Amino acid sequence: MTAPDPTVQAMIEGRRADTGRRRRRVLTALTQAAKDGSDISVAAIARRAGVDRTFLYRHRDLLGQIHARAAEPPTTPGGRGPAVSRASLQADLLAADARTARLAAQVRRLEARLSEALGE
Structure with a gap:
């Protein structure tokens, strides 16, 4: 087996790094939306994170987290329990x-x- 071309390897690593940054932005957007009571939907989180919705559909774990968080009851202002x-x-x-x-x-x-x- 031959070693991969350094150019190809650099592109693969760059793509992985970009995916990691986008995943972190999605998770941050999801946390912030839950914290401030914003709309939690695939489109809203994608828009807030600056990613395309297809990114979320390709990463099923992120999509599952969005759906799970959207199903949770939101908290009322003042922390008086679920709304x-x-x-x-x-x-x-x-x-x-x-x-x-x-x-x-x-x-x-x-x-x-x-x-x-x-x-x-």
């Missing part, structure tokens, strides 16, 4: 939708009974 999270709002919406369906079915049953009682 409402997207998951809790979705759960509330599903519960409200189920209750609406039950109430609509009950209204239909009551309307049918009323119609029978009135002889219609």
Whole structure:
């Protein structure tokens, strides 16, 4: 096996160093966004870190960290505990939708009974 060309080796090392710098910028942007309550999404973090979104999609570990941090409930100002999270709002919406369906079915049953009682 022959030794790699020094020019090629220098380009490989330069690429690795650039990737490392970009990864650090993404992690810093993610930490800062969580700290100041900014939007945490792939586009927002990529924009804040100065990288392309495809960089994040090529680095699945970073993408996973962004998704995990986005799923965490944000803290309220003053550190009084977690605020409402997207998951809790979705759960509330599903519960409200189920209750609406039950109430609509009950209204239909009551309307049918009323119609029978009135002889219609």
